[in-house]
Amino acid sequence: MEEHSKSPLPEAFLSFLEENGIDPSIYTASDSTPRYLRLKPGSEGELEEIEAEIKCKLEKVNWLPGFYSLPPDVLIANSKSYLDGKIYGIDAASGAAVSVLKILPGDDVLDLCAAPGAKLCMMLDLLGDSGSVTGVDVASHRLAACRTMLQKYSLGDRCRLFVADGTSFSLAPLRVDSLSRSFESAFGKKDEIFREWTSRRPWKERKRAAKAREAKSLQLVSSSENPELIFYGRHSGVVGLSKNELYKTMSDLEVSCSGYDKVLVDAECTHDGSVKHIQKFEHWGWKTLQRRVLDAERTDSLTVLQLKLLRNGFRLLKAGGLLVYSTCSLTVAQNEDIVEQFLKENASAELQEIDEAKEWPCKSGRIPKTLRFDPLTSQTSGLFVARFTKLAT
Numbered sequence: 001m002e003e004h005s006k007s008p009l010p011e012a013f014l015s016f017l018e019e020n021g022i023d024p025s026i027y028t029a030s031d032s033t034p035r036y037l038r039l040k041p042g043s044e045g046e047l048e049e050i051e052a053e054i055k056c057k058l059e060k061v062n063w064l065p066g067f068y069s070l071p072p073d074v075l076i077a078n079s080k081s082y083l084d085g086k087i088y089g090i091d092a093a094s095g096a097a098v099s100v101l102k103i104l105p106g107d108d109v110l111d112l113c114a115a116p117g118a119k120l121c122m123m124l125d126l127l128g129d130s131g132s133v134t135g136v137d138v139a140s141h142r143l144a145a146c147r148t149m150l151q152k153y154s155l156g157d158r159c160r161l162f163v164a165d166g167t168s169f170s171l172a173p174l175r176v177d178s179l180s181r182s183f184e185s186a187f188g189k190k191d192e193i194f195r196e197w198t199s200r201r202p203w204k205e206r207k208r209a210a211k212a213r214e215a216k217s218l219q220l221v222s223s224s225e226n227p228e229l230i231f232y233g234r235h236s237g238v239v240g241l242s243k244n245e246l247y248k249t250m251s252d253l254e255v256s257c258s259g260y261d262k263v264l265v266d267a268e269c270t271h272d273g274s275v276k277h278i279q280k281f282e283h284w285g286w287k288t289l290q291r292r293v294l295d296a297e298r299t300d301s302l303t304v305l306q307l308k309l310l311r312n313g314f315r316l317l318k319a320g321g322l323l324v325y326s327t328c329s330l331t332v333a334q335n336e337d338i339v340e341q342f343l344k345e346n347a348s349a350e351l352q353e354i355d356e357a358k359e360w361p362c363k364s365g366r367i368p369k370t371l372r373f374d375p376l377t378s379q380t381s382g383l384f385v386a387r388f389t390k391l392a393t
């Protein structure tokens, strides 16, 4: 059994909630909030076996296909089903955020803040055998963990991962049907063609990556520097391409027909919706919580980052496509205010009603059509979700 903290919320966190108009009573259910897992499609027939192994009955989440809940103190990380990649832990609210993207086989999907990757895995499961998913994250160590996860669940076939700043990432989706381009590029310079991914990078490439990391740490990287590609699957569209083809950026005009079908901006935030995250600071020290999470200046710079991520995600979305903006903060500043500001400056952005949520245990946000999940209402972690579509101009 895992240890669960029953200690009261720290003073600094309570003041943060008060300043942000968040009712602390929504967290009172946190200790009993179930844990959730998603069954890898195809493993449904093994439910009884999985239950026997984790010694616990799994409750089907009626409002979210493929999801099951279990008591918060049941450990799954050492179970064979988990190690074999038949189940993965993902909160139901996170699953809801992915499901409102309505991913269909064949879609080109962009996940602009991808690590550690629970939502990315679900996207790849929904995508099936056609289309592509591009995962971007600014933190290379977190994205490396995401790569490990893709490999564990054998989900990387149609995925590519870039260490990059999501506020300026500009690469086009790769059409997996781009055989003619691959054929052409096969006549290009030999060492510029991407061969099948292997974790053992050629010496030249490792040296180049090390140099890039060094330049980054010395802040020598110009904004025109190519993002670092740290993984690509066999059917991600990368194999056979030249560097020039891969690193082709899109003009705003090209985006409207060649942009991504679906974009997730699961933005960096103060994580205040997740008490499990806040309680970690019991061990790291409440002062760290103050500095790393609650500090007003940090929150201000976060809202700037969130708006930039949303703007860039929307820029890369094709006309008629869907974008989901989510955060695991419950403050208005990081959610509704961002949505309002964004709508004000984007005539082609339309906030969409999330019809499927009518049967879901969540509330409307302060702006109609947006959703809020919280431990008390939803028995999930806290999450804000807004869905936009891009109108043709």
Ligand SMILES: C[S@@+](CC[C@H](N)C(=O)[O-])C[C@H]1O[C@@H](n2cnc3c(N)ncnc32)[C@H](O)[C@@H]1O
Pocket: 094, 112, 113, 114, 115, 116, 117, 118, 119, 120, 136, 137, 138, 139, 142, 164, 165, 166, 167, 266, 267, 268, 269, 305, 328
């Ligand atoms: C809430 S987490 C994303 C969780 C992820 N979607 C998942 O389901 O596992 C936010 C992520 O944003 C990343 N991030 C922060 N600033 C970024 C930026 N400028 N560009 C891209 N990613 C960024 C962080 O490194 C972090 O991994």
